[in-house]
Amino acid sequence: MGETAPKRCTEGAWVDDILLQGDGGDVALHLGEAVSRAQLRELVAAEQARYQAAGLVAGGVVAVRLPPSLSCIVAMLAGWRAGAQVALLDYRLTTHEVGKAVARLTPQLVVEPVTDVSGTLRxxxxxxxxxxxxxxxxxxxxxxxxxxxxxxxxxxxxxIGRTVGSLLAEIDRYGQLDGFPHRGERTVVLASIVHVLGLVGGLLYGLASGTQVVLPARQTVDGILKAVAAGDEPTTVLGVPSQAAVLAAAQNPPRLPQLRRMITGGELVRADVWERFTHGYDAELGVMYGMTEAGVIAADLTGSTRPGLTPAPGMRVRVEEGQILLGLPESPYVGPSDPTRFVDGWLRTKDAGSFDDATGLLTVLGRLDSQVSVGGLKVDLSEVEASISALPGITGAVVVQGTGIEAFVMVEERAVFDGLADCLAARLAPYKRPRTLHVLPELPRTATGKPVRNADVLRAAARSAAGV
Structure with missing residues (x-):
């Protein structure tokens, strides 16, 4: 660790001045029990000393591979306070995947659990x-x-790399969004705290704004609703659409007057989920569009402009040839990357979208790589996916292009799947229809809750399900 690092804007003062400031008696976090700001400051200082004793210096790199926990929060804050670069790895990565990540990121310290943990709904x-x-x-x-x-x-x-300035700018954007929680309120965070939505929108914004950050004991309907009911303060739930769908499917949910809204990010929310959630809980269901590269880009936190979104304050967004472009001061990528992604200050998101000049609203239309050619005719796989998802009895769907168009679906009962081909024949032109239909008990998802769209992974899941 004796090498000299380049000059870096990594002094830890921003952690004390922005994230750990405030009355020491205020509750900063709630993970089963309350953690005050004074307690959090003490834990972070002790962990920082531990890293420095292990040889970490300002300008060093520490990789954190921990499950959602107080230890994970303390570890990342301690690394930043020490002036180090913190690389966050999802705790669910395999040993092989961790080895590849460490080889790419070359950290000087790795922080891991002494004993591996498990429990998908914890x-x-x-x-x-x-x-x-x-x-x-x-x-x-x-x-x-x-x-x-x-x-x-x-x-x-x-x-993907983020600077101090980039993180603080995103925290400020959240603070300017009409309807985002503020001091004196609570945020129940379901999104992963090592990925951008849960990390910045949940944890870092909560610490900076004085909003109490709550992690439920279990991410079941009962566990989430208990976390909401545990406090009287106005409460926002922050998660992904699949979690909203689980809550929306609950029968006769309890009345929770403190629940103001749920905000989701990561993918589009189905219309039927929006209807069931807003009516079942008498609360709003808002959506945000963002990227790991930049954080939140546009939002509709009340559900009043859906499917249009208002660009977040300070974000430069335009649409060129149907693709959403994002203005950034520098490339967000670290190491080798596609040179066509960031050109002349504009990041090509690979997301399709359109602007309404009259309202200034941005509509996200899905991934550009979902558009394929079938017999010389253009097919938008997101349109096929939406058509399948809208059918009664379908609880999830992913459509990809393999040897032809393939659909992987979740259904309420087998009869729905058996009649799916006939239903699609009445709704889609022949060239748009999937050549192959697969039924799955669960759609494979990434660590952030997004559906996996890799055809090989999906087919393997289908083969496994068929074997069972």
Whole structure:
């Protein structure tokens, strides 16, 4: 660790001044029990000393591979306070995947659980951590303080970097969104705290704004609703559309006057989910559009402009040849990347969209790579997917292009799947219809809750389901 790192804007003062400031007695976090700001400051300082004793210096790199937990929150804050670059790895990665990530990111320290944890519906864990110095580690090669791997929903992950300025600008954008929680309110965070929505929109914004951050004990309907009911303050639930769908499917949900709204990000919310949620809970269901590369880009937090979204304050967004472009001061990618993604200050999102000049609203139309050619005719796979998802008895669908158009669906009962081909024949032109239909008990999802759209992974899941 004796090498010299490049000059970096990584002094830890921003952690104390922005994230850990405030009355020491205020509740900052709630993970089964309340954690005050004073307690959080003490834990972070102790963890920082632990890293420095292991050899971490300002400009170093620490990889954090921990499940959602107080230990995970303390670890990332301690790394930043020490002036280090923090690389966040999802705890669900396999040993092989962790090895590849470490080889790409070259951290000097790796923070992991002493004992691996499991439990897909756990909201948080109580873990003891170990800190492992790596002789192969190198100082940070860039001024980014945060490194994340993209979700990999359509292909290999990319290394994405965020600076102090980028994170603080996003925190400020959240504060300017009409309807986002503020001091004196609570946010029940269902989204992963090592990915951009849960990390910045949930954890970092909550710490900076004085909003209490709550992680439910279990991410079941009962666990989430108990977390909402545990406080009288106005409460927002922050998660992904699949979690909204689970809540919307609950029968006779309890009256929760403190529940103001749920806000989702990551993919589009189905119309039937929006209807069931808003009527069942007498609360709003808002949506946000964003990317790991930049955070929140546009939003409709009340559901009043759907499907149109209002660009977030300070975001430069335009649509060129049907593709959403995002103005950024520099490329967000660290290491090798596609040189066509960021050109002349504009990031090509690979998302299709349109602007309404009269209202200034942005409509996100899905991934551009969902548009394929069948017999010389253009087919938008997102249109096929939406048509399937809208059918009664369909609880989830992913459509991809393999040897032909293939659909992978979840159904309420087998009879729905048996009649699916006939239903689609009445709704889609022949060239748009899937050549192959597969039924799955659950759609494979990335760590951030997005449906996997890799045809090989989906087919493997279908073969496994058929074997069972």
């Amino acid at each position: 909201g948080f864990f109580d873990v003891t951590t170990r800190v492992t110095p790596l002789r192969t580690g190198r100082p940070a090669a860039s001024q980014h303080i945060l490194l994340q791997l993209s979700s990999g929903s359509t292909g290999p992950s990319k290394v």
